[in-house]
Amino acid sequence: MDDDAEVRRSLSVLLRALQFRPMLWKDGRAFLRRLPEVPSGCVLLDLRMPGVDGLALQKELGAFSETFPIVMISGHADMAKAAQSLRGGARAFLSKPFTRQDLCDAVLNAFSWKNDVHARFRMGEVAREKFAKLDERESALLRIFANGQSEQTASYLLNLTMDEVDLCRENIFKKFEVDRMENAVRIFFEGNAVFSEGDHLGDPRFDSMLFSCK
Template sequence: MTPDRREPTVYLVDDDAAVRDALAFLLGTVGLHVRAFPDGPALLHGLDPGDLGCLLLDIRMPHVSGLQLQAELRARGVDLPVVIMTGHGNVDLCRRAFQQGAVDFLEKPIDETALLETVQRAIHAHLRQRERLAASADARAHLARLTEREREVLQGLMNGQTGKQSARQLGISVRTVETHRASIFEKLEVASLAELMRTYLNVTEPPEGPPG
């Protein structure tokens, strides 16, 4: 059955069929949808970048290594968090994985509890990131409705200016400032200064980059 678009997907890449089957079964016991692949090219062919979830990548694989695959995914703008797995871990590999944005580095044989905790943490982080991106896009759409003068009044409001201070700075009346402020609240669909500030910050302080 095809999973709901909102259902997290764990993309598992390992050239060892026994490992793939075991990890897929384990993740399935906690209700996670798993798509397993034997190598990097197969993943790149079957990956849906729009999915919510995370990637579990083995380091040593034929054709494309886990680190090479991680770099390729990053170059393509895939924002799924990456968890690296290896049976041949060393400090250099670990360092390179984290430099490329991996959220964790697990050594084989994989500890089941550690794996489940890591995957759940990565998925939750991805969900939060997607929510921040959605909030930022929504805020930008609302702010685009403001006139140039309303943007100036909004900037003064965010700088803590009173109505009189904004009026003096902009060379307009206090009543006009208040009219613009009322319009700003209506267009941005907010009911308080706190909500207005949150909307403003969702645009001026963009979300962090991909977690993996």
């Protein structure tokens, strides 16, 4: 779903080459009007669209999240928007430019999550195992990014230089086996999804510090 016809065409060609069967929509309202007729599947959604933007449409689709898992795409996003979307249940957040493999992995992950309840639990368990590999500074940094805050905020809150923030981020990437912070944040929320309310990944001492800085 994208208001740019050329982007819709390009993504359609790519998805068909990957053996998917895309349906094209130019805006969120058109999609919502036809929702009862649309077969279940992954929603590839542009963050910025006129009328109903990606985050607003994601919110409206909340009751259908298991039927229509979302992969958000943006060329203008910051970490705050990515974290907001992922916290809201998006299965991936792809910042342009992304590769064909990035798109394929994100869509396959969304379908696996949609079609297999046990797969969802396994994803949560894997996320917990990965999070357990982080040291205290790394887990604190990830929680700051998951709260949508910037590198500068992380540097201030954790009393780290920007070089130390970069090093912690690279360590997170290695331990999580990802190459984008958006993917690390997605794994963070996957891990949290297997807990009951009030029980979270990581050190609870960071909770009040992070959320008081929104």
